[in-house]
Amino acid sequence: MRSVNIGIIGLGTVGGGVVRLIQRHHDDYVEHYGIDLQIKRACSRNDAEAKNLGIADIFTTNWQDVTSDPTIDIVIELIGGEHPATEIFEDSFAHGKHVVSANKALLGRHVEHLAKLANSHGVQIKCEAAAAGGIPVVSALEHDLVGNEILTIAGIMNGTTNYILSRMANEGLGFDEVLADAQRLGYAEADPTADVDGFDAASKIAILASIGFRTRVNTDDVFMQGIRNVSATDIEMARQFGYAIKLLAIARNTESGVDVRVHPTMIPATHQLASVSGAMNAVFIVGDAVGETMFYGAGAGSFPTASAVVGDVMSLADHIAHGKEIIPESEPFGHNLAIRDIADLETRYYIRLTVADKLGVLAETTKVLANDNISISDINQTKSEDNEACTLIYMTHAAKESDIEKARADLEALDSVKAVSSVIRIENIEAWNEGAFDN
Amino acid sequence: MRSVNIGIIGLGTVGGGVVRLIQRHHDDYVEHYGIDLQIKRACSRNDAEAKNLGIADIFTTNWQDVTSDPTIDIVIELIGGEHPATEIFEDSFAHGKHVVSANKALLGRHVEHLAKLANSHGVQIKCEAAAAGGIPVVSALEHDLVGNEILTIAGIMNGTTNYILSRMANEGLGFDEVLADAQRLGYAEADPTADVDGFDAASKIAILASIGFRTRVNTDDVFMQGIRNVSATDIEMARQFGYAIKLLAIARNTESGVDVRVHPTMIPATHQLASVSGAMNAVFIVGDAVGETMFYGAGAGSFPTASAVVGDVMSLADHIAHGKEIIPESEPFGHNLAIRDIADLETRYYIRLTVADKLGVLAETTKVLANDNISISDINQTKSEDNEACTLIYMTHAAKESDIEKARADLEALDSVKAVSSVIRIENIEAWNEGAFDN
Known part of the structure; x- marks a missing residue:
């Protein structure tokens, strides 16, 4: 049996979860799928987490040790941000390696460049973890729902803001107070900008709309408004009128172009999205044939996100282990749909x-x-x-x-x-x- | 470009939807995926629907014309029941063809025999449409959530009974009255036994538990109790105690064996499953890494079910069109878990x-x-x-x-x-x- 060799770059919350899941399932994957997953090389800024995980012997601080290792089949990129993540993708492709990534900031802006490059090198990009954590929505759009024209993708795609809005609604508190508490409890980052101002959700809806509508939707195309100005008064008034306030990411494939936006939204209090509380995510996908579907689960966190990464790794590994060719990343964007102005x-x-x-x-x-x-x-x-x-x-x-x-x-x-x-x-x-x- | 040739057996509600979706998306699939899907042969008891669909020229009443046609790559079996569906699978495999099926009655009881046979002939069985109509739960269990040990699969998997219970709850009516109306409106069959007595849901949970827990769960292993004895009084009393009554299919992978059952169930009125109304389905899948996920959508109907069939067809066609080998159906059942007695x-x-x-x-x-x-x-x-x-x-x-x-x-x-x-x-x-x- 040929082993499938993995290199992992980034050993933070998600990276640690990925290593633990692969270690835990190794024997099971060999027995049930004939897949021998081996972590060959792991890169991070320091070796503390590698020691914790028992992989200090394969540790490096130089990501090029991973992307250039001729024995490695799949590179897992989990450092986030645009640089050096872009270079990690590029160098991995140049060395014939597939890339699995959770990097929504990068993919929301540069998927066109990266997908073309992957295609030209005959390799794949897998990014289930970049869109809604552990919930398999990328897979649904890429594969399961391909018999549909996708009409709408919309939902709660940021756990931090949903946690804040849920607590504001349940406890009648103001935004600043809940944010401070969320930061103390680890539900919000020290710099909460990307979450509370909508950038994180905008990146995710850009990725999902690009895949679902097969057109170019860049994060910068997304109208974006965060939750800083939502007050306890607004939430209470909404309740009196029969509504809840949620930060929704919405992408609709309309006749006048792609309507794509992230903003606080009033929805009927009886709607399923209104009952999605705390840090959970939920994504509606409406296809012309299947009608309305919804996918619910944890949008972040170590093991939920790692679950998505390992699912992607295994889908590639299944082919590699059995000596079957992998179909390269396809050219992105069959359509070239206009983006609708928010003014319309x-x-x-x-x-x-x-x-x-x-x-x-x-x-x-x-x-x-x-x-x-x-x-x-x-x-x-x-x-x-x-x-x-x-x-x-x-x-x-x-x-x-x-x-x-x-x-x-x-x-x-x-x-x-x-x-x-x-x-x-x-x-x-x-x-x-x-x-x-x-x- | 090599065309991918399809034979379809069964042109009823779902079969008609499948033909329509393939006709509608043909050019799109060629352009975006390089896949030229051709329906080569269609079998049904009479040619009325084939004429409607404009495919009278490829019509036959003899299913062996489909399974033995050397040009056909994929057979879609949509006639339901155990015979001649079993023989259609067997003959398709013998002729080297993959089978896509929505046949829960057959797969719930005979997946072991069929999967072994498919494996020995190097072909695949795909059955997304057999479990929860258009909702991609088979795919989630087989691929996306493979980084998890699956702990629980549970939910509303029969639209007819959920429609009946929803109307009983909303209108305070009795079972017999709502059933008669559901039959009149087409939500329940003339012989409603398979739905209202739980067999349909039992077949689905048997299929999902077998895949999710990788063990043998036969429909006959499932404790089964339908909704005939649920009265308007029970629903009203449940409401007063803060509960809703739903027909749930539940499979739990416990230390003392697989706990698998279908019965009317009281759940808190605030739980997400309680708000799934009408003919909709919703399936919770809990994995040790991802935690709680839920998949919601239409569990039946022409186009929703056809959406799942076409998704399966395209996943096979993607390989065939590009000359890549398809990994054969794997041996089923890595585990051999005991089934827990309902008495326990x-x-x-x-x-x-x-x-x-x-x-x-x-x-x-x-x-x-x-x-x-x-x-x-x-x-x-x-x-x-x-x-x-x-x-x-x-x-x-x-x-x-x-x-x-x-x-x-x-x-x-x-x-x-x-x-x-x-x-x-x-x-x-x-x-x-x-x-x-x-x-």
Whole structure:
């Protein structure tokens, strides 16, 4: 039996999990699949974790020792970031090695370059772990759902923000307070920017939309708005109107282009995504044939992410061990779909105004909204405790984002409006299924 | 480019969907994957559907015209049942053809024989459509989650019964009434036995447990109890106690063997499975590394099931079109785990008694339960409208199934007990995660 030789670069949370899973399953894989996985070389900044894992003998601090090792079949890249990850991919391909990676930041921006390069070297990139941790959504889009035109990919793809929003909703706390606690408990990083400002979710939806719609969606194409401005008041008001607020990543393949965005979103409190709590992830994939599907699980964490990495490794190893050729990475992007401007979005909105407590403010603000083509479905007015300002909530009928932006400026120009405190999109979830066949 | 040639046997609801999807995607598959799928031969009892689909020219009523056609690479078997489906598999293998099938009845009972035969002929069986319609759970177990030891597979795997239970819960109707309406609307078959008595779900959980635990689980190994005895009263009482009643298929890989069963189950009303309504399916898969995952979607229907069939066809076609060898079906069942007797189940129970409205009935019945080692957590007593009989509900602490069966007989022997009207298991869902790593 030919062994399948692995090199691993990055021995952090996920890397440690991968080594442990491969060690644990080694004999089982030999017995059940005839696959003898061998970790030949492991690279990290220092050897502390390699010692912990009992692999100090194959440790190096130089990643080129891994990518250039002629005995290695598969390189696992788990360092994240763009550099030297890009060079690790390139050098691995040049040496005829397949790459398994969890690097959403890199793949969300540079999958075109990397996939073309892999194709030209006859090797594959596998990136299940880059999209929703342990949940097999990349595999579903690449293989299982290939009988479908994919209409929508949407869901909760960032565990940190879902953890924060869940605690804000359950405990009535503010964003800053929960963030600080999440950092203390390890649910949020010391620098939480990539999570709370939406970049992490944007990278993931860019990867999934590129695969699902077979078109170029770059992270930089994704409209991105984080959760810093979501307040306890907004969450409570949403609850009163029958909604929950979640940070959703949404990609829709529409006739006017790819509608792709990450932002706090109001969804009906009875919707399945509303009950996804804590750090869990859930991804809806709607195909024209299969209809609505949902995939739920842990989007991060050592062993869940390692589970996805090992699944990718085994799919390559199955061929290598049995002497079967691997089909190279295909050319990416069969389509070249336009990306829709966020200004063209049409949906319902929640608008929270802080207004002076005086006569005529309702008349003034509703006049502005009407002038800007915005029709109102619900109004809620509450006095603040100091009796000096009121909170005025408008829920709109479907309106254009560009009109909402104009109305925001027009409202802010009114003397009676102290602030446009919050504008949150209400998602039209029924539209996710548009284009599915009747069954 | 070499075309990949398909023969299809069975042009019913699913077969028609498969032909339509392949016709629709043909050019797309050529362009994006370099795969030219050609339907070479189609078999059915009569040519009505073939004419509808525009494939009357390749129609036959003789399945051997398909299995023996030397130009055909892949046979799609969609006739269901054990015969002649078994012979179709066998003859296809003998002619070197791979088989894609949605036949849960056959695979739930005979996967061992068929997988060995496929292996010896160097071909594959693909059966994504046999387990949960369009939801890719077979693929997840076979490939994506291979870095895990699978601990639990459990969920709603039969759309007909979930539709019936959902309507009973929402409308307060009885089983017979909803069944008749479901038959009228096409949600239940004229002979609903396989669905409502649990056989369909038992076949699916047998297939999934065999793959997930890599052991032999036959449909006949599955403890099976349908929903005919679930009454509107039980559903209403469950609601009052904070539960929903669902027909669950459950397979747990425990230290004392495989616990595998299909029965009406009380689950907390807040659990995700409780909100799966209508004909939808949802499958929890718990792995030691990935933790809890859930896969949700349509478990039946023409296009959802066809989506799974086409996914399987394309995974084979990808290799055939590119001249790469396909790894043959592996020998099934690495393990040989014992099947746990239902008598050894320990869980909580809901017991509904119809009792005479007289003094001492509480004392008598609680004494029987205590004698049979059954400890009570909650009691609810309501008088019937005619004032002649009472409904007495006991919710138990964890008890042994064998003790419950003894208690049922002992209770029925009491003069004051008119009937043990209902006994429903309350699932310990926390136990599904037992054995998962901490993250």
